[in-house]
Each structure stands twice: as C-alpha cells, then as structure tokens.
Amino acid sequence: MSIILYDLAGADPALRFSPYCWRTRFALAHKGLPVETVPWRFTEREAIAFSGQNRVPVIRDGERVVFDSWTIAGYLEETYPAPSIFGTGGQAHAQFINAWADSVLVNAIARFIIRDLLDVIHEKDRDYFRSSREQRFGATLEAVQEGRAGRIAAFREILLPLRLVLRRQAWFGGDAPSYADHILAGTLMWPRSVSRFELLDPSDPVASWFDRVLDLYGGLGRSAACA
Numbered sequence: 612m613s614i615i616l617y618d619l620a621g622a623d624p625a626l627r628f629s630p631y632c633w634r635t636r637f638a639l640a641h642k643g644l645p646v647e648t649v650p651w652r653f654t655e656r657e658a659i660a661f662s663g664q665n666r667v668p669v670i671r672d673g674e675r676v677v678f679d680s681w682t683i684a685g686y687l688e689e690t691y692p693a694p695s696i697f698g699t700g701g702q703a704h705a706q707f708i709n710a711w712a713d714s715v716l717v718n719a720i721a722r723f724i725i726r727d728l729l730d731v732i733h734e735k736d737r738d739y740f741r742s743s744r745e746q747r748f749g750a751t752l753e754a755v756q757e758g759r760a761g762r763i764a765a766f767r768e769i770l771l772p773l774r775l776v777l778r779r780q781a782w783f784g785g786d787a788p789s790y791a792d793h794i795l796a797g798t799l800m801w802p803r804s805v806s807r808f809e810l811l812d813p814s815d816p817v818a819s820w821f822d823r824v825l826d827l828y829g830g831l832g833r834s835a836a837c838a
C-alpha cells in the first residue's frame with residue numbers, strides 16, 4: 612500500500628514546491644517506498660485537519676499519521692530501516708543541517724523568490740499568502756524581493772560551508788547521498804520550482820552537486836514541474 616503524502620501545490624496541481632515536502636519526497640524515493648501525493652493548497656486547512664496541525668508535509672501510512680519533515684524522516688527510518696537515509700550516526704549530524712536549512716537557508720532564499728511565488732500559487736491562496744508573509748517580513752512581498760541581483764553575491768557566500776564539504780566528498784552523506792542531501796536539495800527544489808532567478812552560480816560545486824541530485828531516484832527532481 613502506498614504512503615499518502617499531502618504535498619503543497621501551485622495553481623497548476625503538478626507544481627510542487629515546498630522545501631519540506633521535497634525532503635520527504637527524496638527520503639521516500641531513497642527508501643524505494645511507493646507514494647501517492649495529494650496536492651494541497653495553503654487554504655485547505657480542513658484537508659489536513661486529521662493531523663491536528665496546519666502545515667505540510669503530512670503523511671498517512673496505513674493507520675499512522677505523521678507530520679513535520681524531520682519527524683517523518685525519523686519515522687521512515689525507524690519503520691523501514693533499509694536502506695538507511697542516515698547511515699551510522701548520520702541522524703544526529705543531519706540535525707544540524709536541518710536546523711541550518713530551516714533557519715539560515717530558507718530565510719535567505721525567501722528574499723529572492725517570495726514575490727515570484729505569489730504568481731504560481733493558487734488564486735484562492737493569494738490573499739492569505741500575501742498577508743501572512745508580509746506580516747512575517749514586515750514589508751511587502753515586492754519590497755522583500757527587490758534588488759535581488761545586487762544581493763546574490765552575498766547569498767552565494769553563505770553557501771561556503773557546503774562548497775568546502777563538496778571539495779572533499781561527493782555527497783553530504785559521504786560516498787552516497789543521505790538525508791543531509793535530501794534536506795539541502797529539498798530546500799533548493801523550492802526556488803527551482805517557482806522562480807527563473809538564477810540562485811546558484813552554474814560554476815559553483817554546489818550547483819554541480821544539485822545537478823547530480825536532480826538525477827537521483829530516476830530523475831525525480833529533474834522531471835519535476837517548474838514555473
């Protein structure tokens with residue numbers, strides 16, 4: 612039986628762009644677990660009310676309901692240990708990557724794509740998205756995204772730790788991809804899906820690594836819809 616994943620979608624139901632849902636997609640693919648995704652929009656609170664909260668990803672695995680990408684990763688690892696998405700000791704180390712991606716990376720990327728995002732989400736989500744995000748940033752979506760070309764060099768500098776790791780190893784998991792790769796790549800699937808703005812310098816080793824991730828799991832990332 613397939614695992615059901617409630618997955619954030621745009622106006623085009625094929626457009627899936629949540630940095631957190633993508634982490635779960637990669638983790639499920641890594642484990643070779645069949646998944647059925649259900650497109651979900653920001654304002655469809657009632658559709659995931661059974662999970663007791665209002666964010667995606669949410670998975671339903673038979674009788675079990677699990678939400679929050681990190682909790683889902685732990686659940687999948689415990690329930691379906693092989694192949695591991697963490698490797699020995701990897702879960703503890705990936706916790707830092709998860710925290711860094713959720714705080715530093717997600718917030719930094721938002722400033723480059725937040726207005727583009729408004730154009731691809733479902734019409735019924737637009738008022739909610741604009742008001743909730745403008746409250747969060749304390750500025751209009753237009754003002755948050757403004758001047759991005761002039762800020763991109765500073766953004767690319769914060770990726771330096773990733774670059775340093777990739778000088779020594781092909782994957783954040785070491786010799787093979789692990790959930791650390793899924794966290795970072797899932798986060799980068801978000802701008803890739805919703806915006807044409809070139810966030811990564813194509814000559815950056817981070818861009819080459821991301822390109823390799825796109826080909827994993829039968830090209831799951833590469834074949835994903837983009838705006």
Ligand SMILES: N[C@@H](CCC(=O)N[C@@H](CS)C(=O)NCC(=O)O)C(=O)O
Binds near residue numbers: 629630631668678743
């Ligand atoms: N810590 C959560 C974050 C999940 C999250 O923020 N999901 C966003 C979609 S990318 C969401 O559902 N937002 C609903 C809203 O903003 O109302 C995780 O890792 O799964």
